[in-house]
Each structure stands twice: as C-alpha cells, then as structure tokens.
Amino acid sequence: MTYCVGLRLNRGLVFMSDTRTNAGVDNISTYRKMFTWADDDSVVTLMTAGNLATTQAVVSLLDERLKVPGERSPSVLGLPSMFQVARHVGDTLREVIQISSGAGQRADSTFNANIILGGQVRGSEPRLFLIYPEGNFIEAGDDTPFLQIGETKYGRPILVRAFDPDMSFSAAVKLLLVSFDSTIKANLSVGLPLDLTTYERDSLQPGERLRIRGDDSYFQQISLGWGDALKSAFDSLPDFVL
Amino acid sequence: MTYCVGLRLNRGLVFMSDTRTNAGVDNISTYRKMFTWADDDSVVTLMTAGNLATTQAVVSLLDERLKVPGERSPSVLGLPSMFQVARHVGDTLREVIQISSGAGQRADSTFNANIILGGQVRGSEPRLFLIYPEGNFIEAGDDTPFLQIGETKYGRPILVRAFDPDMSFSAAVKLLLVSFDSTIKANLSVGLPLDLTTYERDSLQPGERLRIRGDDSYFQQISLGWGDALKSAFDSLPDFVL
Numbered sequence: 090m091t092y093c094v095g096l097r098l099n100r101g102l103v104f105m106s107d108t109r110t111n112a113g114v115d116n117i118s119t120y121r122k123m124f125t126w127a128d129d130d131s132v133v134t135l136m137t138a139g140n141l142a143t144t145q146a147v148v149s150l151l152d153e154r155l156k157v158p159g160e161r162s163p164s165v166l167g168l169p170s171m172f173q174v175a176r177h178v179g180d181t182l183r184e185v186i187q188i189s190s191g192a193g194q195r196a197d198s199t200f201n202a203n204i205i206l207g208g209q210v211r212g213s214e215p216r217l218f219l220i221y222p223e224g225n226f227i228e229a230g231d232d233t234p235f236l237q238i239g240e241t242k243y244g245r246p247i248l249v250r251a252f253d254p255d256m257s258f259s260a261a262v263k264l265l266l267v268s269f270d271s272t273i274k275a276n277l278s279v280g281l282p283l284d285l286t287t288y289e290r291d292s293l294q295p296g297e298r299l300r301i302r303g304d305d306s307y308f309q310q311i312s313l314g315w316g317d318a319l320k321s322a323f324d325s326l327p328d329f330v331l
Numbered sequence: 332m333t334y335c336v337g338l339r340l341n342r343g344l345v346f347m348s349d350t351r352t353n354a355g356v357d358n359i360s361t362y363r364k365m366f367t368w369a370d371d372d373s374v375v376t377l378m379t380a381g382n383l384a385t386t387q388a389v390v391s392l393l394d395e396r397l398k399v400p401g402e403r404s405p406s407v408l409g410l411p412s413m414f415q416v417a418r419h420v421g422d423t424l425r426e427v428i429q430i431s432s433g434a435g436q437r438a439d440s441t442f443n444a445n446i447i448l449g450g451q452v453r454g455s456e457p458r459l460f461l462i463y464p465e466g467n468f469i470e471a472g473d474d475t476p477f478l479q480i481g482e483t484k485y486g487r488p489i490l491v492r493a494f495d496p497d498m499s500f501s502a503a504v505k506l507l508l509v510s511f512d513s514t515i516k517a518n519l520s521v522g523l524p525l526d527l528t529t530y531e532r533d534s535l536q537p538g539e540r541l542r543i544r545g546d547d548s549y550f551q552q553i554s555l556g557w558g559d560a561l562k563s564a565f566d567s568l569p570d571f572v573l
Contacts, residue, residue, distance in 0.1 A: 262571035321564060322560035323493045330549075
C-alpha cells in the first residue's frame, strides 16, 4: 500500500506521501512517490499510489515528453489550465495500464494506480485532483477540501475533525504528521521517511520540499506527544455511568 | 459492513457492536449482532460480522441446540472450557458456510462471516476469541488485548493509544464510543444504535446489556466533546517550523 494526502488550504496546497512500496510483506523498498514540475507559468505536483511499475512509467513518460522537444505537446507544463493537466496525466495513466493489461494478463486491477495531482497555472486558481486508473478524475472542493489515496482509513478521523481551510502551512504539516503517524503505527505497508511539498497560492514557484525521516526531532515530538495529548483528551471526557 | 470490538480488561470483558446491515447502499437494515447465553456455570457472548444469512443461521443453530434436549450436546453452554465453546461455534460457522457454498455458487467468500466470542466457564479465566470463516480462531492475550471485526481501521488508532487493561468498565465504554463514533462518521456501512454488554470477571452472570441510540445524551456528549477535545489536543502540540 501507500498513503498520500493532498490538502487544499486557503493559502495554497500541501502534499505529503510516504515512501514504502511492497510486494508481499517480505519485499519492501523505499521509493519517492511525489514529483514536482514547474516553469514560469505553472507548478504541478503529483503523488502516486498503486502498482509501482505503472506509476514509474507514468512519471517517466510525463518527464520524457517535457525533455524531448518533438514530444513536448501535450505535456505536463505549458497547458492552459490544471483541468487540462489532469486530463493529460489521466490519459497517460490509462494508456500505461492498458498496455500492461493487453499482454494477456487476467486481472488488470493488478496494474492499477491512483494519482493525486495539484498545482496552479497562471491566470487561474490552485486546484487539486484525484485521478483514477480509468483516467477520469474528481476535484477537491470547499465541502471536501482534502484528498487521500492508498491506506486512507486509519488517518482519516483526525483529518475530518481537525482540518481547517484557514490553517497555516505549519499547522497543516502537524495535521498531516498526526494522520501519517496513526497510519504508520497501524499498518506495515505505510512507512517512513515521508515527503512533503507545499505550494503557496499565486507564487507560481515550487514551495518547500522536505524529506522527514524517523529520527527527525519534530516528527518524534509529534509521534510521542500525540499519544499523550490523545490520552489527556480522552481523560477530559466524562466516563459512562453504568 | 459492521463494526464490533471486544475488550479484555483485568476486571472482565466488554463488547460493543453496531446494528447496521447492508446489501449495497440502498438496502440497509437494523439487526442485532450481539448475543449472550448463560447458565450457572458459564456466560458466553458473541458478536458477528459478515453475511447476515450465515450469522443468523449460526446463532439459530446454537440456540436450537440449547433448547432441543436431544440436540443439547455439544452446545454453547455446558462445555468444560471456553476453548471448547470457541471450537463448537467455529465448527458451526464452518458448516453453515459449507452448506451455502455447496449449492453451486462460485464465490464462497460471499457467505463468509467472522465472530468475536468471549466469556467465562466456571473454574477458568475469562477468554476472548476471534473466529474465522474456516472455523479456526485466535485468542486475545496480554500483548493484543482487544479484537475487532468488520470495518476496523478508522476506530483502531484510538484503541491502540488509549486502551489500558486496568481501565474501569465506565472508561472502557467511553473508549468504545469514541472508536465507534470515529467509524460512524467516516463509513456509511456502520450505524447506530450500538449494543453494549459487559461481563465482570468471576461473576458468572451476564453483566450490563444496553442499547445506545443516537439520541442518547451520553453518546451525544462524547460525539460532540471528542471533536473539541481532539482539536485542543491537536492545538497543544507545537506547529512545524517551515
């Protein structure tokens, strides 16, 4: 599995992904699942969950189309809107899956992957999408301002309760670390280190890009502190009268 | 889906189950999933998740074998140990699934169910088991003192963080309500009302047996209070320095 979350805040976008990949429990590796492209007119970040061969092929194809002049159009940069970027990434994802599935394999779900895509193109708002293996996608909105892929359940309750679109990037990173820590504690298929990228609305340049390791002192402070804070919160509620 | 949790505390056992059953999202019903049997020498509670026809058949068979004199042996009461009770319930579950699967159906997983079983037989300790569709089972121990079936992920982080084997029944009910509330808020297939049963170690008689509805004032206090308590806990941790 994998765990990735994209937050759509009033001041911009925040992305966090884990780095564990596994084929069974005895074949685990560390891979980056977060990628950013930028030029003068657009900043695009994507995070992947699912079949690693599929997601690496998608990212390589997006990359190559930027670098080889003849193949530049369409590419992940230079499109007129984030909707067009999402369509381009969705088309690429669907094509990669179709090629693998066409080789006589029985269950094409094996090749599936999901993508969270966010960014901004000059002249329009920052936008955040979740792209399905079929190439279609949904967009985060005011009612559903964050998107998750991979092992989404353990870390969802704290997002539902504590997310606030007005929060600072610093508070958003804290929220994401709590959500990721709850997931990592419960599920072996999600693992450290974590990748973090922020994008500040209308800046049109990539924001912070950090890797948070297990020995990071802030991560440890949150991981340990959250257990205590949760116990205090729990103790502050009245017991049931039996 | 369904959500059921059994806790193994030093002072006894606590069971909670939801009551929602569904076949798709447009066919939802309310059914009891928690059942208790008792005589002078044993108290047995079980909770079910999975195919409703399977779980109802298992409970009816266990019930009938108690009531029809000729079929009394083996039955869920009168066995010399909780291990024997678990084996009896496991055998019954496996048989019911085999009968349904034998009717030429393709996917026998459709008929599957899981059971949490707990109780005490005079002369031995209270014990708590999780029974699989194959009829085999695992037992809760000191390292893993609670068992969940059904939609287990959303409500797991708070159990992992706040469970304490020394806790009172009153605190345990609070813990379970927080875990169930987080699940209900995130997943349509788990729903109110909730059933609660406690069993006090060495009492050898059924403990409290309550149904907690959505308008229950304590449940509302926990459901609303937990959001605020969680936000305070979250605010008490330092923000990330970007």
